[in-house]
Amino acid sequence: MDADKIFVSASRHADVWLETIDFGPQQYSHAEIIDAFDEVDYRYKGERPLVLVVDDPAHVAMALFIGAIALTGGRFANQPRGHFVGHLATQLVSQTRGQLGGQFADRLRDRVWRQLRGYFCGQRRDWLANQLTSRLRVWDRIEGQGGLAYRLNRRIQDQLCGRSVYQFFDRLERPSRDKLQHKLLGQLEDQLQAQLWAWLRVPLDSDFQYPIWDRLRGQFRRPLQQQIIQIGARIESCEPWHCVWDVYLAAFYSIICAQIPNQDHWFGKIDLYPIYKAGAWALINLGGLVVVVTRPEAHRDQQWRLHNKHGPAISWGEQKSYWWHGAQVPEEWIIRDELSPAIALNWDNAEQRRAACEILGWDAILSHSGAKMLQRDDLGELYSVDLPDAEGQQFVRVKCGTGRTFAMPVPNSCQTAAEAVALTYGLEPKDYTPEVRT
Amino acid sequence: MKPVTFKDCAAQGELLIRRIKELPKDLTEQKADNHIVGHSETGHHHTINQAGVRFYESDNPTLCYLAVDSEFADLVHNRSFDTHQTLRIPHGIFEIRRQQEYTPEGWRQVID
Numbered sequence: 152m153d154a155d156k157i158f159v160s161a162s163r164h165a166d167v168w169l170e171t172i173d174f175g176p177q178q179y180s181h182a183e184i185i186d187a188f189d190e191v192d193y194r195y196k197g198e199r200p201l202v203l204v205v206d207d208p209a210h211v212a213m214a215l216f217i218g219a220i221a222l223t224g225g226r227f228a229n230q231p232r233g234h235f236v237g238h239l240a241t242q243l244v245s246q247t248r249g250q251l252g253g254q255f256a257d258r259l260r261d262r263v264w265r266q267l268r269g270y271f272c273g274q275r276r277d278w279l280a281n282q283l284t285s286r287l288r289v290w291d292r293i294e295g296q297g298g299l300a301y302r303l304n305r306r307i308q309d310q311l312c313g314r315s316v317y318q319f320f321d322r323l324e325r326p327s328r329d330k331l332q333h334k335l336l337g338q339l340e341d342q343l344q345a346q347l348w349a350w351l352r353v354p355l356d357s358d359f360q361y362p363i364w365d366r367l368r369g370q371f372r373r374p375l376q377q378q379i380i381q382i383g384a385r386i387e388s389c390e391p392w393h394c395v396w397d398v399y400l401a402a403f404y405s406i407i408c409a410q411i412p413n414q415d416h417w418f419g420k421i422d423l424y425p426i427y428k429a430g431a432w433a434l435i436n437l438g439g440l441v442v443v444v445t446r447p448e449a450h451r452d453q454q455w456r457l458h459n460k461h462g463p464a465i466s467w468g469e470q471k472s473y474w475w476h477g478a479q480v481p482e483e484w485i486i487r488d489e490l491s492p493a494i495a496l497n498w499d500n501a502e503q504r505r506a507a508c509e510i511l512g513w514d515a516i517l518s519h520s521g522a523k524m525l526q527r528d529d530l531g532e533l534y535s536v537d538l539p540d541a542e543g544q545q546f547v548r549v550k551c552g553t554g555r556t557f558a559m560p561v562p563n564s565c566q567t568a569a570e571a572v573a574l575t576y577g578l579e580p581k582d583y584t585p586e587v588r589t
Numbered sequence: 590m591k592p593v594t595f596k597d598c599a600a601q602g603e604l605l606i607r608r609i610k611e612l613p614k615d616l617t618e619q620k621a622d623n624h625i626v627g628h629s630e631t632g633h634h635h636t637i638n639q640a641g642v643r644f645y646e647s648d649n650p651t652l653c654y655l656a657v658d659s660e661f662a663d664l665v666h667n668r669s670f671d672t673h674q675t676l677r678i679p680h681g682i683f684e685i686r687r688q689q690e691y692t693p694e695g696w697r698q699v700i701d
Contacts, residue, residue, distance in 0.1 A: 456670045477670050479631070500630065501603075501690070502701040541693065551602060553671045559690045559699070575699075576605045576686045577651065585600040587593050589666075589674035 168402035171427040179206075179430025179445045181338060187429040188441070191422065200436070201342055203335055204443045207468020210331055211435060211442055217335050218440040398427045398446065401434075452476055460510075462486060475506040484510055492520040493538050496546065496558060505557050513548075513556065522546075531568040533561075547571035552589035592663050592677035601664055602673045603627060603688035603699045604635055608681055612654055616645035626653065626664060626685055629701050633668040637678075651687040651698055 181204040188202050203214040401423050426434065432446040447467035450459035456477030457464040462485065464474035473485045480503055483489040495507035495516060508516055516522070517534070526533045531549035538544050546558045547568050561571040573583035593599070597608040604627045624644040627635030637644065641659025655662070657680050666673035689696040 454670050500700050502631065552600070552673050553602075555671060559688075560692060562691050575688045575690060577689065578605075578686070582607075583605070585598050585605065586595045587676070588600040589593050589602075589676060 167424065168398075168427075171398055171402070171424070176448050176450045178448065181334075181445075184426065184429040184431055184443055184445065185338060185342070187425040187431075190425040200441045201339065202441050202443060203338055204431075204445060205331075205335075205468070206445050207470065210468065211444065213331055214335055214442045215435070215440075217332065217339070218442060398432055401427055460485065475510060478502045478506040480506050480510070492516045492536075496520070496536060496538065496544075496560070501557060501559070505555060508556070508558055516558075526567050528568050530572045533565060533568045533571055534558075535563075545571070547575075590672075590674050592675040594661075594677045594679070596679065599676050599678075601627075601635060601676045602666060603701065604664070605686040605688070606655075606664070606676065606678060606683050607686070609654075609684050610682070612645065612656060612682055613647070616647060616654060619644045619646055626655070627687060631701070633666065633701070635664060635666050635673070637662050637664055639663065651689055653685045653687075655683045655685060657681055657683070 184204050185202045188199055191199070193199055201218060203218050205211060205214050423434070426443070430445050431443045433444040435442040435444070447465050447470075449457065450462075450464045452458040454476075457474035457479075458476045459474065462473075463471035463482075465472040471482070473480050473482050475485070484507060490507055490511055492511060492515070495504060495511055498504040498507055520536045520538070522534045522536045524532055524534055525545070531547050534546045534548060535543050536546055543563060545561050545563045545565055547561050547565070548556060548558050549568070549572060550556050559571075559575060561574060565571040565574065567580070569580045569583070573580040576583060595606075599606050621644070623636050623638040624642065625634045625636050626644070629635075637655070639659070639662055641657065642662045643656040643658065645654040645656075647653060655678065657678055660680055662678045664676040664678055666675070688699045690699055
């Protein structure tokens, strides 16, 4: 196959995946995601697994627990409870020892992320790469240190490491715990045989599960920790179907496989696209059990910047994050009327200060703060504003090369906007002579 | 977008680049593949990522220096939206000033 054909094939393939990579402002149906597993061809990797779907990555621990009980239930249904607990613990440990390898390892995510970004960023010249890279950059912002996804992944990893996994039930309020359990059980009902389902309802509907959990704490924690420690060694050889896959990783391998159609790469033969298209973000695959985390809802403006003026721009289960045209802002600025001109103008971070001024509106800022324009020239406008703790504080209002308006506090001795702008660079006005400003 | 060219002085966001005749003494060259010329709390750094460039920090955190030994060096703003257009810095020696703002406690570097 010549290079052009390979590329066209890959482009078409990638274009299809783009639909799933675009997070949209929508809720995803658990039932549709579970049904999508029926569309996967399992000829290459055994039977259809049990599927549990959670909207909040923090709920993965409970899903894993319930799923593991469901997987082992049939074998221990007729044994006394004490005996059952001991066997269940052994079984869970055995399963996790064999199947948790490679999960939520930062190294894996980082490695593949670099691979993915490097692969596409190296082809900037064509439209496909441009489209992908723009979306990947959006993900970069979500994914970066301190970003929502990063923090959530850390939470999941913490839980799987055992440090907080056994505290999970304790932290969840009882009504919330029951609600989550009910939702997860509801998903299993259609997937389990009637006999097994009937058995499962008994222990899970009673308080029996909590003593089980107590007993498991000591036995569950250490093997999990050991597994996480060994993840590094397993990354290089991890099998795609037996670890954690997110939509980007799946897209990447799918596209790569499309480019090398003659290679016998078995993962390329399992088309996971329907599952991701239905709303999956991550698949945590333990072989007989898959926990699916749905994609976050994301709201954007017309320029593809994260933005929602009425609520969170990113919602991931109970996790919320608030953005104003690409700048992350405190929740109270968006959903509560707690932003004042004084807060906006005194905010330390210049990007967030700009966002605050835009949220309030410049007209409101200037009229409600009693601002007086002192002078105006080619570089901007010089204002005096009476703030609660700083009467007559001067600001220079400037437009940057991107066309956005910023307000910067300057010394009250400034006479002109040009002088104020030059001073912000430690220069006299005569020395501030940029030929271009971008 | 094509990089924007200039001769002696240009601004990109909170950075001001000015041609100077020679580098000050006692600077320490910063060795890196990707020089972060302007740091951003949100990761939207202004960077130079190419060979033929020497980058120096100074004792003053708002002042750094650049020697472009090659024909040019591109100063890139790493943000996918509201992007400051790339500046093509010509061959030569430059000082880079990072913008500050005034507070009752004194000047502080602009944070974004």
